[in-house]
Amino acid sequence: MIVFVRYNLGPGVAVELQEEASVNELREVVGSQQGVPPELLRVLFAGRELRSTATLQGCDLPEQSTVHVVLPPSGSSSQLLLPQELLALGGEEEQDGLTRLDFSSSRLPFTSSGLAVILEGRGAGGVEARGETQTASHEGVRTCSTFFVYCKSCRSVRPGKLRVRCRSCRQTTLTLSRGPSCWDDVLLRGRIQGVCQSDGCHGNEAEFYMKCASHPTSDGDVSVALDLIVTNRRDIPCIACTDTRDVVLVFPCAERHVICLDCFRRYCQTRLDERQFVHDAVIGYSLPCAAGCNDSLIKELHHFRILGDDQYGRYLRFGAEQCLLVIGGLMCPSPGCGAGLVPPEDVRRVECDRQVGCGFVFCRHCREAYHEGACHAELTAPIGDASQGFMVGEDASHRGRWDSSSVLLQEMTKRCPQCSVPVERNGGCMHMLCPLCRAEWCWLCGVTWNRECMGDHWFG
Numbered sequence: 233m234i235v236f237v238r239y240n241l242g243p244g245v246a247v248e249l250q251e252e253a254s255v256n257e258l259r260e261v262v263g264s265q266q267g268v269p270p271e272l273l274r275v276l277f278a279g280r281e282l283r284s285t286a287t288l289q290g291c292d293l294p295e296q297s298t299v300h301v302v303l304p305p306s307g308s309s310s311q312l313l314l315p316q317e318l319l320a321l322g323g324e325e326e327q328d329g330l331t332r333l334d335f336s337s338s339r340l341p342f343t344s345s346g347l348a349v350i351l352e353g354r355g356a357g358g359v360e361a362r363g364e365t366q367t368a369s370h371e372g373v374r375t376c377s378t379f380f381v382y383c384k385s386c387r388s389v390r391p392g393k394l395r396v397r398c399r400s401c402r403q404t405t406l407t408l409s410r411g412p413s414c415w416d417d418v419l420l421r422g423r424i425q426g427v428c429q430s431d432g433c434h435g436n437e438a439e440f441y442m443k444c445a446s447h448p449t450s451d452g453d454v455s456v457a458l459d460l461i462v463t464n465r466r467d468i469p470c471i472a473c474t475d476t477r478d479v480v481l482v483f484p485c486a487e488r489h490v491i492c493l494d495c496f497r498r499y500c501q502t503r504l505d506e507r508q509f510v511h512d513a514v515i516g517y518s519l520p521c522a523a524g525c526n527d528s529l530i531k532e533l534h535h536f537r538i539l540g541d542d543q544y545g546r547y548l549r550f551g552a553e554q555c556l557l558v559i560g561g562l563m564c565p566s567p568g569c570g571a572g573l574v575p576p577e578d579v580r581r582v583e584c585d586r587q588v589g590c591g592f593v594f595c596r597h598c599r600e601a602y603h604e605g606a607c608h609a610e611l612t613a614p615i616g617d618a619s620q621g622f623m624v625g626e627d628a629s630h631r632g633r634w635d636s637s638s639v640l641l642q643e644m645t646k647r648c649p650q651c652s653v654p655v656e657r658n659g660g661c662m663h664m665l666c667p668l669c670r671a672e673w674c675w676l677c678g679v680t681w682n683r684e685c686m687g688d689h690w691f692g
Contacts, residue, residue, distance in 0.1 A: 233248070233249060233250070233251050233288065233295045233296075234248050234295060235247055235249070235258070235295075235296065235297055235298070235299055236296065236298040236299070237258070237298075237300075237301055238298060238299070238300050238301070239262060239302075239303075240301075240303055241403060241405070241430060241431075244298055249261070249288060251287070251288060252287050252288075253287065253288055254285060254287055254288070255275050255282045255285070255286050255287075255291065256270070256285065258275060258288065258299075259271075259301070262301045266303075268303055272303055272304065273301050273303055274301070274302050274303075274304065274429065275299055275300070275301050276299065276301075276405055276407060277293060277299045278292070278394075278395060278404075279330060279396040279406060279408040279411070279426065279438070280407055282299075296448065298404075300403075300404060300429070302405060302429045302430070302431075304429075330393070330394040330396065330412075333378060333394065333413075335378070335379075335413075335414055335418075335459070336378070336462045336463075336482070336634070379391070379392040379393065379394055380392055380457075380458045380461040381442050381444055381455035381457055382456045382458055382534045382535075383444035383446065383455045384455065385444065385447065385453065386447065387541065389461065389537070389538055390444050390445065390446045390455075391444075391446060392443065392444060392445055392457065393443050393445045394418065394441075395442070395443060396438050396439065396440050397439050397441070398430065398433060398438075399421075399437040399438065400428065400433055400434070400437070401428060401430050401435055403428070403430050403433070405430045405433075406426045406427070406435070406438055407426050408424060408425075408426040409424065409427075410424060412424060415459050417440075418440040418457075419440075419457075421437075421439075422437060424438045425437055425438060426438050442455050442456070442457045456532070456534045457532070458532065458534060458535055459532060460481050460482055460483070461479065461480070461482075461493070462482055463478065464476065464477060464478055464479060464480045468632055468633065468634055470492040470495050470632055471489050471490060471491055471495075471522060471624050471625075471629050471631075472499065472622070472624055473492060473494075473495050474631070474632070475492060477492040477493070477494075479492075480492050481493060481496045481535070482634045483520075483521035483530070484521075484528055484531065485520075485521040485523070485525035485526075485527070486526075486527070487521075487523070487525055487629075489521050489522065489523045489525065489629060489632055489634075490633065491522055493538060496538060497538045498622065499519070499522045499622050500538065500543075500547075502622040503519055503622070504539065504543060504546060504547055504550065507550060509547070509550065509551070511551070511554045511555060515531050517547065517554055518530050518536075519536075522622065522624050523624045523629040553570075556574070559574070560574065561573055561574040561575075562575070562582070564584040564590065564592055565592070565594055565600075566584065566589075566594070569584060571584055571585065571588045571589030571590070572588075573589075575596065580595060580597065581593065581595070581596070582596050646664075646675065648664075648671055649671070649680070650669050650673070651668055651669040651671065653666060653668045653669070662675040662676050662685065663681055663685075663686075
């Protein structure tokens with residue numbers, strides 16, 4: 233495999249090693265190139281120092297990733313930082329990389345602005361290439377990614393990877409005091425600190441950002457985190473089509489209803505066509521849970537990028553129009569114009585501004601060409617009843633919940649290793665008998681029942 237090495241913040245240099253090669257072998261290669269003793273070098277990646285005995289593959293280090301190799305300043309002792317790094321490494325045990333973290337039980341806080349604001353105009357140190365996850369799209373392909381992003385380069389929803397850097401020097405040479413455990417840790421400033429290993433930098437605050445895992449990424453090539461989209465490890469059925477898909481969206485409602493991405497796209501398209509999106513003063517133009525749950529508006533509006541470029545453009549236009557209507561404005565009714573106007577409240581005769589529109593003069597009450605006297609037909613308000621174009625059944629709504637009794641049932645159910653039919657264990661020993669193919673197998677091991685299972689954990 234090829235990794236890009238940045239020695240003491242220098243340019244990235246390609247180094248080719250075997251996947252089973254150890255971090256110590258990487259240090260020896262870099263030490264030989266730079267003419268320094270390998271034992272003095274420290275290898276940093278994704279907020280942690282990599283143990284010398286670990287393999288590159290075991291460090292969650294994908295092909296063509298960028299690692300930092302630093303040489304501590306002369307006179308300094310690397311042992312001074314050991315306690316914090318031990319926290320980052322989880323002691324002697326191998327810590328999961330940032331990409332493997334599971335925030336599926338964590339939602340964006342209502343007050344959060346999301347990564348779209350945090351990352352505005354900022355670059356990232358180094359050049360990083362293909363991510364840790366399978367990069368196939370969500371249609372019917374199992375992915376091991378725990379994060380998803382909207383990638384501006386791919387112009388679609390893609391698997392993502394979480395990265396961290398020093399807030400002071402903007403370099404990815406920070407070792408974390410602890411790993412993030414929820415979205416708040418990632419999105420809210422000052423939640424997690426660390427130690428920057430860049431020479432001369434005394435920064436200790438972590439700044440997290442997201443990248444697309446589907447293609448090589450470079451400085452400033454950051455993506456927006458879609459916190460509601462997760463890998464469906466719990467095999468929860470979609471509340472709309474009732475199919476079980478590999479990648480789903482979990483609504484931020486109390487029931488945490490699950491919807492597949494195809495149905496979510498259809499739900500957004502239907503509501504957009506009917507102009508049934510909701511305008512919220514804080515969130516913006518958004519949608520609630522498709523099952524009609526209260527307090528469930530989607531807060532990160534980049535989720536609606538799933539509509540595609542053309543329909544997302546309509547979404548932005550409708551959102552701007554709705555905002556205009558809320559503040560007392562109106563749209564020019566002339567065909568092909570649609571300019572936004574904010575005339576005085578007591579003025580009936582409205583003229584479209586020629587600088588932004590067409591100059592059409594119309595009646596504020598009926599939207600027809602301006603006239604004296606009573607209007608022939610008053611403008612009727614749009615119907616605000618619930619849409620009939622996208623319905624969620626009660627039974628599907630009950631079964632399609634991320635946190636529910638169905639999860640408990642799933643945890644008590646495993647598939648027969650011979651015929652794959654789901655088998656529920658409701659007590660008793662670990663010796664299972666498939667009701668369909670009559671295969672005998674071990675609940676704990678998932679293999680054919682044998683003497684080892686009988687002797688070691690027949691009764692758990």
